[in-house]
Amino acid sequence: xxxxxxxxxxxxxxxxxxxxxxxxxxxxxxxxxxxxxxxxxxxxxxxxxxxxxxxxxxxxxxxxxxxxxxxxxxxxxxxxxxxxxxxxxxxxxxxxxxxxxxxxxxxxxxxxxxxxxxxxxxxxxxxxxxxxxxxxxxxxxxxxxxxxxxxxxxxxxxxxxxxxxxxxxxxxxxxxxxxxxxxxxxxxxxxxxxxxxxxxxxxxxxxxxxxxxxxxxxxxxxxxxxxxxxxxxxxxx
Ligand SMILES: Nc1ncnc2c1ncn2[C@@H]1O[C@H](COP(=O)(O)OP(=O)(O)O)[C@@H](O)[C@H]1O
Ligand SMILES: Nc1ccn([C@@H]2O[C@H](COP(=O)(O)OP(=O)(O)O)[C@@H](O)[C@H]2O)c(=O)n1
Numbered sequence: 001x002x003x004x005x006x007x008x009x010x011x012x013x014x015x016x017x018x019x020x021x022x023x024x025x026x027x028x029x030x031x032x033x034x035x036x037x038x039x040x041x042x043x044x045x046x047x048x049x050x051x052x053x054x055x056x057x058x059x060x061x062x063x064x065x066x067x068x069x070x071x072x073x074x075x076x077x078x079x080x081x082x083x084x085x086x087x088x089x090x091x092x093x094x095x096x097x098x099x100x101x102x103x104x105x106x107x108x109x110x111x112x113x114x115x116x117x118x119x120x121x122x123x124x125x126x127x128x129x130x131x132x133x134x135x136x137x138x139x140x141x142x143x144x145x146x147x148x149x150x151x152x153x154x155x156x157x158x159x160x161x162x163x164x165x166x167x168x169x170x171x172x173x174x175x176x177x178x179x180x181x182x183x184x185x186x187x188x189x190x191x192x193x194x195x196x197x198x199x200x201x202x203x204x205x206x207x208x209x210x211x212x213x214x215x216x217x218x219x220x221x222x223x224x225x226x227x228x229x230x231x232x233x234x235x236x237x
Contacts, residue, residue, distance in 0.1 A: 014130050015040070015137035017227055018145040020199050021159035023186045024166030026211055026219055027141040030159060032084045033220045035139040038227065041082035043130060045142030045149070046109075047089045048122045050100035051078055053108040055091050063111035073118055078125070082133050103177065106185065110192035113143075119196075123149050144197040146206045155230045157223060158202040162212045163187065 017040065021027045028044050035042035053063055055076050061068040079090040089097045099105065112118060126149055130138045140149065146156035161169075167183035174182050194200060202208050207226045211219040 012136075014133060014135055015155075015231075016130060016150050016153040017137065017139040017155040017157070018150040018153040019139060019141040019157045019159055019223070020143060020146045020206070021141075022143075022163075022166065022190050022199055023193075024170040025159045025161050026169070026216070027159055029216070030211075030219050030223055031139045031141040032087075033216075034223045034227070035084045037220065037224060038137060038139070040084075040137035040139050041130075041133055041135040042084040042087075043080070043082055043126060043138055043140045044087075045122070045126055045140065045145060047080055047100060048078060048125070049109050049113040049118075050105050051080075051089055051091050051096055052076055052118065052122075053105050053112045054096050054100050056112060057104060057108060063108040066115045069112050069115050070117060073115075073121070080129070082129065082135065082138060103185070106189070110189055110196075113193065114196055119144075119148075143193055143199045147197065147203050151203075154234060155227050156203075156206045157226055158199070158206050158208045159219075159223070160200070160208060160210050160212075163190075165212050 017034070017038070019027055019031050028046070031044070032042050034040075052069070052073065056063045056069055056072045059072045061072050063069060075092075077092040081088045087097065088095060089100060126140065130140060140153075142149070146153065146158065150156070167186050170186050171177075171179040171182045207230070209219065209222045209226065211222070214222060
């Protein structure tokens, strides 16, 4: 299935595989693996909201105050790698790849993601990053990618898993933190985020991949199966 990374011609559209889902469903890790197998780029959109939350905290701003968030958004200089083999995130030249995963950022992120003007501006940025990537395809993952950012993407998937399974996976990843606290923070963030976008039910035309009873490789295969069958149907295969 692997194809050359670059586009066949400069004006060919970038093929977008749009993946949504709640926290801990595997969006980031599964999308990265799927992108690698497809020879595509990978865009983690949550990293932009996390980086903005980090930036606001650096300024000592109140991330629950929309006016304060908009003020720091004014000098938010954001850059991200689309290369699944070399992931990095920078704000104003500072590498924040690890810092944006810290609990203080995770706790603050839903506040900045609630501001409509921020969402509109970062969504435009995502589309520009993908369109100018020069890549043949990009797997784009987040909360509103299948519905708001790329409602017309040729492949749209909602990746989901039972809440207790998602909490257990996130706790297994964050071994230095108390498991009950990690689970509580994840459910609290889902509740806050779901007031902004519906990422728990699939919009018309969106395929559901439920990984509750699948291991990691089986989940990647299930996503690639949707890509293959959707593209095959589109190409008349
Ligand atoms: N199907 C799966 N089975 C087991 N572990 C998984 C599966 N999918 C993802 N994981 C693991 O669960 C954790 C959370 O996945 P992640 O990609 O960070 O989710 P999200 O981006 O949706 O928050 C990671 O440690 C990842 O390796
Ligand atoms: N497309 C997106 C992506 C993330 N987000 C916000 O950014 C936060 C962090 O996203 P993430 O993808 O890193 O979170 P996880 O699902 O990986 O835990 C989410 O909790 C949302 O508040 C969003 O609003 N829209």
